[in-house]
Amino acid sequence: MPDAALASTCGAPPPDVTVSWAQFSGSTSTTSDVVGIAPTPNADGYWEVESNGVVAAFGQAHNYGDMSGTVLNSPIISITSTPNGQGYWLVAMDGGIFSFGNAQFDGSAGGLHLNKPIVGMAATPNGNGYWLVAADGGIFSFGDATFRGSMGGHHLNQPIVGMASDQATGGYWLVAADGGIFSFGAPFLGGTGAVHLAKPIVGMEALSNGTGYRFEASDGGVFDFGRWSAWPTKT
Secondary structure, X not given: OOOEEEOEOOOOOOOOOOOOHHHHHOOOOOOOOEEEXXXXXXXXXXXXXXXXXXXXXXXXXXXXXXXXXXXXOOOEEEEEEOOOOOEEEEEEOOOOEEEEEOOOOOOOOOOOOOOOOEEEEEEOOOOOEEEXXXXXXXXXXXXXXXXXXXXXXXXXXXXXXXXEEEOOOOEEEEEEOOOOEEEEOOOOOOOOOOOOOOOOEEEEEEEOOOOEEEEEEOOOOEEEEEHHHHOOOOO
16 A cells, blocks of 8 residues: 555544444444544554544554543544654644644644534644644644645535645645545545535545545545556555
């Protein structure tokens, strides 16, 4: 499997999108409350996070800590690895950010009034910043993450459910529950916005060189665009 950055989860989608991470990823975890997964940079392991902030490491992934025993103001909805895999961020539905390992804290939306909940996060190529995206497409930039635009204030056919960064350009993509793609400083490579889907899209990931992305539906369906078509389908 090529390097990829999983940048969205399905643990805390908008109210009209009800899915579980096990449905999305085919995870064999016995924990029904897993809401996010992040692979290591060389894909030799991964982390899973629960809505209470508990992190589990698998394969060669190292556990750098979690929010065990901490009362959270809002449930965790995503985990994002640093580019070198030596740390990770947890993000809560209210935009709160929790940093572990060499992941640096560059700010959060935890103290802001949000029109819609946070549904995804993506890190910049060097790990010195990150973006958060809300269900209405609003973007919040921190550290060296450059704001390239957002769907905040625009009509959406379906809510945004995740995002991925383009490490080649410093831009990013947003994906909606119907598979509609919105590109900001990143190339548009296709989407399923005009396709009837059996189940909603719940997250996306992108190749580290920016030449492809794919997203997955809550029933495990995978949709590849760009260079992803050259690789086997995930199992």
